[in-house]
Amino acid sequence: MSETVVVVVPDADVLASAVSARLVIKIIDAQATRGWASIVLTGGRVAAKVLRAVKELPASAAVDWSRVDLWWGDERFLPSGDPDRNETQAREALLDSLPLDPAQVHAMPPSDGPDGDDAKAAAARYARELAAAARPDGSELPPFDVLMLGVGEDGHVASLFPGHPGLSETGTTAAVHDSPKPPPTRVTLTMPTIRTADEVWLIAAGPDKAAAVRTAIEGGADPVPAASATGTSKTLFLLDTAAAADLSR
Numbered sequence: 001m002s003e004t005v006v007v008v009v010p011d012a013d014v015l016a017s018a019v020s021a022r023l024v025i026k027i028i029d030a031q032a033t034r035g036w037a038s039i040v041l042t043g044g045r046v047a048a049k050v051l052r053a054v055k056e057l058p059a060s061a062a063v064d065w066s067r068v069d070l071w072w073g074d075e076r077f078l079p080s081g082d083p084d085r086n087e088t089q090a091r092e093a094l095l096d097s098l099p100l101d102p103a104q105v106h107a108m109p110p111s112d113g114p115d116g117d118d119a120k121a122a123a124a125r126y127a128r129e130l131a132a133a134a135r136p137d138g139s140e141l142p143p144f145d146v147l148m149l150g151v152g153e154d155g156h157v158a159s160l161f162p163g164h165p166g167l168s169e170t171g172t173t174a175a176v177h178d179s180p181k182p183p184p185t186r187v188t189l190t191m192p193t194i195r196t197a198d199e200v201w202l203i204a205a206g207p208d209k210a211a212a213v214r215t216a217i218e219g220g221a222d223p224v225p226a227a228s229a230t231g232t233s234k235t236l237f238l239l240d241t242a243a244a245a246d247l248s249r
């Protein structure tokens with residue numbers, strides 16, 4: 001049975017530092033247990049802080065970066081190198097400083113990639129890349145040790161927005177058009193895919209996330225996508241005090 005844990009720390013800097021430590025330990029443990037770690041990165045402001053904190057963390061030296069696969073939960077469908085791409089931000093914050101084989105860095109295709117501006121084809125391409133890394137048990141997905149998610153002010157996770165058609169997609173990936181948050185076109189893992197991860201970590205900082213975090217944890221009249229993003233073993237809400245301010249306990 002999956003367990004939900006809420007961890008609250010003083011502020012966004014402490015949150016980034018605490019999540020980075022947790023992530024590094026998780027990677028080290030996954031490598032010790034099954035030889036390899038498979039991590040899903042998220043985009044957004046807090047994610048970039050977490051990755052910068054990983055870079056600063058002395059314990060990161062204990063990770064064997066040749067045995068880590070990095071995936072993304074969603075991507076803003078923009079040209080390669082665009083500063084608003086989640087990939088670009090992750091590379092600048094951490095990845096460019098690591099000894100990673102490019103084959104381990106599974107970025108979602110850009111809008112000037114092999115499928116041009118066809119986001120649906122790009123999403124299908126990413127689904128094939130995921131399937132190629134799947135266990136030989138008929139699964140369409142690799143095992144994800146940790147899948148990190150930011151939480152939007154509206155309770156969105158990855159590029160799955162409240163009331164938006166992407167939320168009901170049942171394939172492993174989806175193209176998102178007319179996103180309520182810019183840019184309008186995105187590629188995302190679907191909710192069924194997110195829910196295959198061993199651990200899902202929802203990371204939120206700041207007062208503008210407080211209402212969405214409360215609805216995700218305690219429920220409400222208008223459910224938010226963050227409420228459905230659960231891990232098979234564990235779901236962690238990693239919050240600063242401002243994001244946790246509306247929780248009843």
Ligand SMILES: O=C1O[C@H](COP(=O)(O)O)[C@@H](O)[C@H](O)[C@H]1O
Pocket residue numbers: 042043044045046047073074075076086149150151152153157158159181
């Ligand atoms: O656009 C996105 O935003 C969310 C939340 O970002 P934040 O800056 O409010 O933390 C992020 O989780 C998602 O990956 C990204 O594409």
